[in-house]
Amino acid sequence: MTLSGLLIIAAVALFAIMLLSGWYTRVFTDRVRRRLEWIEEIFDTGNPPVVWHCHGRATRRDVQRLDKLIGYLAKTTLVVDEATREEVASRLSEVREQWHSQEIQSKLNGKD
DSSP states (O other): OOHHHHHHHHHHHHHHHHHHHHHHHHHHHHHHHHHHHHHHHHHHHSSOOGGGTOOSSOOHHHHHHHHHHHHHHHHOSOSSOHHHHHHHHHHHHHHHHHHHHHHHHHHHTTOO
């Protein structure tokens, strides 16, 4: 194989790496942005985000999704400081308890 052929292969490989890294960056930032939007919507409305196909009340699935959000918040390094992390986690935990009690109340009333 000639030097020009190797240079072309290297250029194509470098281009592919650049495309994949750009795609990965976009996917990662979209996931982070979406989670932050969900947290903001939960804080603003006190209800599950509309994109979770909410029917006006929290379901078991919504509580599970909220648990995942709380877990994400505990692990992520994208929080300003520990005080902010604790405050947001505390507020989400309060919302979780509220949703959980609504779910139990709904089952007791036979609206499941």
